[in-house]
Amino acid sequence: MRTSITLVATLAFCAHSSEVANSCFFTYTLKFHWCDPSREGCNHGHRILAADFQHKTERFYGGLGPPPLEEVYYITALPDHLQESLLEECPAMLILSYMIVAEVKLRLGDIHTSANFWAQAHQFLAQREPSAIEVLLESWPIREAQNYYHKSVAELRDGDAQKHAQVGLLRLAVLSAAFGTVGTQFVHLNTQRLVSSQTACRKAVFEQIFGKRLDRKLSTYCCAQFMVASTRIKQRPAEFYHNMTAIMNNESPPECDGVPGHSTHCLIYEAMWHVVFGASPELPRRTDDISLPAFLRASEHEAESYLPRESKRSSSSLRLAMFDFDQTIAVVNVYTVLAGECRCQGKVPPPYATNERGQMHRVKQLDDEGGWDYDPKSGKLVKMLKKSNVGFTWSMASLGGPTRVETLRTFFKTLEEKQVALAVITRGNIGCVQLILQNCGLLKYFTDGVYGNIGDAYGVTDFDSSVQYDDSLASLEGDKDHASWSRKTDVIQRLMGAEYRPEEAVLVEDDINELRSAARYCRGVFVSERHGMTSDNLKEVLSMCK
Structure with a gap:
């Protein structure tokens, strides 16, 4: 039995139509009513507040927060006639949603779809009066979105990903790397975070490798699955990596208790690969890492990336x-x-x-x-x-x-x-x-x-x-x-x-x-x-x- 879901948007505002020139109605709210005929009821609890959407996009393009991917998904999925209403009553919400989709598609290598969304966003913008465009550009982070889209990005190479890597995340990262569009220097591909700590053993190994004391906790994801830019690898001389290899083959420092069946150095190295390749000792979570592209910053529910479930869709067969x-x-x-x-x-x-x-x-x-x-x-x-x-x-x-x-x-x-x-x-x-x-x-x-x-x-x-x-x-x-x-x-x-x-x-x-x-x-x-x-x-x- 097929369940049909009806999407209805109601536009709540308190302003005259001329206020469109000021970029959006004062308290504009986009409300969603999800209706399931088989259950004879509707869920009226979903909404997108224009002010909140503006806040999130400003934080995202300002490097202070993750992109509003869920809001963008609902807005770009609206039927055409509701998008037309949104374009008249709060155009920046629609324009920025299309720009964010264009950026995500570009970094996934879907250049054709990215170009379509990017062109549509600018077509929406061009439909406004010159005075309204000026207000939009001053009030919303549209220029920042344009700069973000056009930034040059680094070409990355993947590391050795074994069973601990998040397969869906790895697929997305490798696909984007193939197009040279990841736009970051280092991205960890594991799913679970290590407990942040500053043990005597970690301090000793850190000093062996870097020749200086560890002055703060190491915080990162587990294990050694990551992608790193070749430029980051080359920032350190070959002697540095030869020294790491030699240390690996030597006895562990006295501060370390050996783990049977495991190399102590190998285990400790897992907590500091990000530092080796130029990142801060406290590697932020992917959702909070402003150096990562939007598609790598989705929510990580229960310490697992949200991407695997969605990434399966990319391999869906035509039906x-x-x-x-x-x-x-x-x-x-x-x-x-x-x-x-x-x-x-x-x-x-x-x-x-x-x-x-x-x-x-x-x-x-x-x-x-x-x-x-x-x-x-x-x-x-x-x-x-x-x-x-x-x-x-x-x-x-x-x-x-x-x-x-x-x-x-x-x-x-x-x-x-x-x-x-x-x-x-x-x-x-x-x-x-x-x-x-x-x-x-x-x-x-x-x-x-x-x-x-x-x-x-x-x-x-x-x-x-x-x-x-x-x-x-x-x-x-x-x-x-x-x-x-x-x-x-x-x-x-x-x-x-x-x-x-x-x-x-x-x-x-x-x-x-x-x-x-x-x-x-x-x-x-x-x-x-x-x-x-x-x-x-x-x-x-x-x-x-x-």
Whole structure:
């Protein structure tokens, strides 16, 4: 039984609308009501206070506290219409939330998503009046966020991580290191803290290594799993490390009681590796360490990083694939070609059609004529001079010809075998899309449906008015259930519901703006050439299947 959770935001304030220019209403509060129909009740106890959010972001960018990751998660997950309300009533909360997500994604190596969130944050900012922008920049740490994002970061190398390391944290750190974006010189990867102490044995070993007395307690995580910048390693001369090796092989100082089966020096070294590589003797907890990037500073519940549970999502297998149709599955914009609005993709002679039933009849006519082909060099549909055995149906040509259709069939069948649900989300007419897919033997793979427009959504031409009801086509016409939406993100949220996580779903699309809007709900594959999915696009989708 699926549990549906409804998110409702109520905006509480006491000011006139002109106060937006002052960056936010006086006591602005974003309240969340979580409702579970199976339990017949709602939880009304969640809220985000603008003043508190401002305080936390100022502390974070000032190097005094951890990032407000939970607040950012809820804000960026709001439905579009609630984000629009938030942008009007407290824009800085939305702008900074997108900036923090961009920074986290950048340091995880997801450069494309990071760029989308960063661009969206600045688009939100640009929508404000110049005077309001000035107030925003003076009142909120937006400039600090920009500086933080653009700072250069050090390239790190990983140490020897054994069974004591936090595997999820290690995965995140290594991934970020591969992109040179960790942005810190030293990060410990263990989960448990050592008890801070200043024993006689530790003092003696410390003096052997560093040639000076230990004047305060050593405080760090257990064991020897960490990542350190090569620059930090090179700060000490080679003789220093040779000396550490020699000390390791010598007898323990008299202040140390030996532990059977263990090297005393090895155990003591674990408490001071961070000092070896230039950190303070009192290594702060990761949540409080201002040198670490935001994604490494999540809460550590009961001495364990919160990241492992979330990091599993990064390895989730694809379970839902949503495809645009025009210029994504199809190699041309089928709607505009049939409507006579764009001849740059191949001239289709009149009559032209714009409504759902009219376009379906026109496709049937063009298919009956035959003799069509697609020229990949020009990116156009072409009509062959002679019908005979040359050319194909118009439906086949609109998808790139029989070879490409077979490639698509293999691709969709592979996804089906991997238990990935498929759907189409199009701005075109549902009936026309379903007819073309049916004619090419591909409709059966889209078990989660085709979403688009129906009826006279785009108006009616003379040809549309003249067509008669056709029993053979009627079953392919769309219904209101698949056409009751205005944004593609509405359909994405509906298809995903509570069943899929963002990492388990993908939108394949040729419109970069649609991908930007969907970035907070699912993954994205950009069909940049806008002449149908390429082999690289297909490989990218399949690579998401584990």
